Amino acid sequence: MRHNDADFIRHNLAVVAPRAADVTSHFYALLFLRRPELRDLFPPAMDVQRDRLLHALIRIVGDLDDAPALHGYLGQLGRDHRKFDVIAEHYDLVGECLVAALARYSGETWNDAVQAAWVRAYGATAKIMIGAADEDARTNPPHxxxxxxxxxxxxxxxxxxxxxxxxxxxxxxxxxxxxxxxxxxxxxxxxxxxxxxxxxxxxxxxxxxxxxxxxxxxxxxxxxxxxxxxxGAAMGEMVVDHLAPNPMLCVAGGTGLAPLKAMVEELAYYGTDRFVDLFYGASAHSGLYGLEDLLRLSQKVSWLRVRPALDDLTLAGISGGISEVVGEYGPRFDCDAYLSGPPAMVLDSARVLRRLGLNGSQIHHDPVVGAYAAEAEVDVPTPVAVDAPG
Ligand SMILES: Cc1cc2nc3c(=O)[nH]c(=O)nc-3n(C[C@H](O)[C@H](O)[C@H](O)COP(=O)(O)OP(=O)(O)OC[C@H]3O[C@@H](n4cnc5c(N)ncnc54)[C@H](O)[C@@H]3O)c2cc1C
Incomplete structure (x- = not known):
């Protein structure tokens, strides 16, 4: 890539943003027109897919100046795409269709320089994804x-x-x-x-x-x-950094408990003196399905505190939505926060934590997809899940 390619690309993406849905629809239409057999690699309903392609593009463009982050993200995507039977030759066609779709909706702002910037950026992107997929193929199955x-x-x-x-x-x-x-x-x-x-x-x-x-x-x-x-291959950057000394604040909503429970288990397995404050919220008591195991563990070890919160409080626990509860009880400024649950809860909690003084690098969560994704990208840059080739 040349030094000003990122500027051309960002500017072009801003131009097409109001027609983003048309760009992604046109992209898939071109792809399936040129290679109808590729339609079989995708799900029957394409709406989620179109959103995810767009958000993956936004994420990639957002990371153009951060080579390690971009490399990590593209590597994960390349490995993950193996499960769709994507092969190296598909990448060229995807690049051609993407550039053609962007050109169609860029109007007069499209020119040779913009096209060349996209071609170079896409080429670099595809190279990283193909390299990661090839390396992965040496040791792992496609799924x-x-x-x-x-x-x-x-x-x-x-x-x-x-x-x-x-x-x-x-x-x-x-x-x-x-x-x-x-x-x-x-x-x-x-x-x-x-x-x-x-x-x-x-x-x-x-x-x-x-x-x-x-x-x-x-x-x-x-x-x-x-x-x-x-x-598919394991994905996600929300993992325990065993060398970090900071206390951990974990905020789980409903089944969002799953990854945080795994992280707590890993800490218990390796042993830790890192303090973990785990808030666990649900709208009803049945949603706190994992509470007993956690409470049992917290009674055995000194580093774990578990605080349940119910929206419609009955007897035990703390009342209020989990993000309000976290705000009320206040985290330590030096903590690392891990958020997991419904997108609205994750984004609300991230907002509360930032208001309380935590910076973006202290706040970790999985990709927020669907209707909340655009908000997430404005709020906290996070990886975006892509659930079919794109
Ligand atoms: C990184 C990541 C991790 C996830 N981990 C988990 C997990 O551990 N456990 C878990 O249960 N889910 C998890 N999810 C959500 C999961 O991926 C699916 O989105 C969810 O199970 C719905 O899929 P579906 O095929 O049943 O619904 P779809 O067929 O995709 O959707 C059907 C309808 O339900 C709506 N809908 C989709 N999701 C929700 C929702 N959460 N609440 C209300 N309406 C919804 C859709 O808008 C649509 O109208 C995770 C998502 C991400 C991105």
């Missing part, structure tokens, strides 16, 4: 087949699902992966791994069924031991 070995309901709408991958699945406590179920082929959804790596190689997921949700309802209400699912 992991796994058998469900246990399934139980923690509440009417929450299932705790444990799977055994056929071959070892490398990951770190706090990461998530995309799952594909036999009921919705090619529809991959992100779920956090709720346990630290264990010697038996088992992975547990906490899944809440959302109204009319395809994959979550299948996992909560249909799945049973013996069913087989697929897992």
């Amino acid at each position: 992991w087949a796994a058998e469900i070995v246990s399934h139980h309901k923690a509440a009417d709408d929450i299932a705790v699902v444990t799977v055994r991958p056929d071959v070892p699945f490398p990951y770190r406590a706090g990461q998530y992966t995309f799952l594909e179920t036999p009921w919705w082929p090619r529809v991959w959804r992100a779920y956090s791994i709720a346990n630290a790596p264990d010697p038996r190689g088992l992975l547990t997921f906490h899944v809440r069924s959302v109204p009319a949700g395809w994959v979550s309802n299948a996992l909560v209400h249909k799945a049973k031991p013996g069913d087989r699912i697929k897992l």
Whole structure:
């Protein structure tokens, strides 16, 4: 890339932003027109997909001046895309269609210099993704087949699902992966791994069924031991830094407990004197399905404090939405904060923490996708999940 390519690209993305949905629709239309067989790699419904392509682009452009962050993010994307059977030759076609779609909606602002900047930036991006995918292929399969070995309901709408991958699945406590179920082929959804790596190689997921949700309802209400699912590569940057001395503030909402529970388990496994203050919120008591285990652990170790909060407080715990509770009880300024749960809760908590003096680098959370993603990008730069090639 040349030194002013990033400026050309940022400016161009600002120009097309009001027509972003058209750009992404046109991109996929061109892609499938030129190579109809690629349609089979994507889910039946493309709306989520179009959003995610756009947000991935915004994330990449946002990181153009931060080579290590960009490299890390693209490496994860390249490895993850192997699960869709993406191969190196697809990248050229994707680049051509992307540039053509951007050109179409850039009007008179499109010129040779803008085009050349995009071509160079895309070339560099694709090279990193292909390199990461090739390296990953030396040791890992494109996806992991796994058998469900246990399934139980923690509440009417929450299932705790444990799977055994056929071959070892490398990951770190706090990461998530995309799952594909036999009921919705090619529809991959992100779920956090709720346990630290264990010697038996088992992975547990906490899944809440959302109204009319395809994959979550299948996992909560249909799945049973013996069913087989697929897992993509582990993703996410919300992991424990074992060398950091700061206390940790963990804020979990509902099944957002999963990655934080895994991180706490990892700390317990390795031993720590790092203080962990874990706030755990839900709208009803049944949503605090993981509370007992955590309370039990907090009674055994001195470094963990667990504070439940219910929106409609009954007896125990603290009242109020979890972000208000965190604000009221106040974190230490030197803490590292880890947030996990519904997007609105994560963004509210991040806002409260920043107001209380924490800076962006102290606040960690997984990608916020869907309707809240644009807000997240303005608020706190975070990686964006892409759940099919894009
Ligand atoms: C990094 C990451 C980690 C995640 N980890 C977990 C996890 O550990 N456990 C977990 O249960 N989920 C988790 N999710 C959410 C999960 O990926 C799916 O989005 C969720 O299960 C819905 O998928 P679906 O196929 O059932 O619904 P879809 O078919 O995608 O959606 C159906 C309808 O439900 C709406 N909808 C989607 N999500 C929600 C929601 N959360 N609340 C209300 N309505 C919704 C959609 O707008 C749509 O109208 C995570 C998401 C991300 C990005």
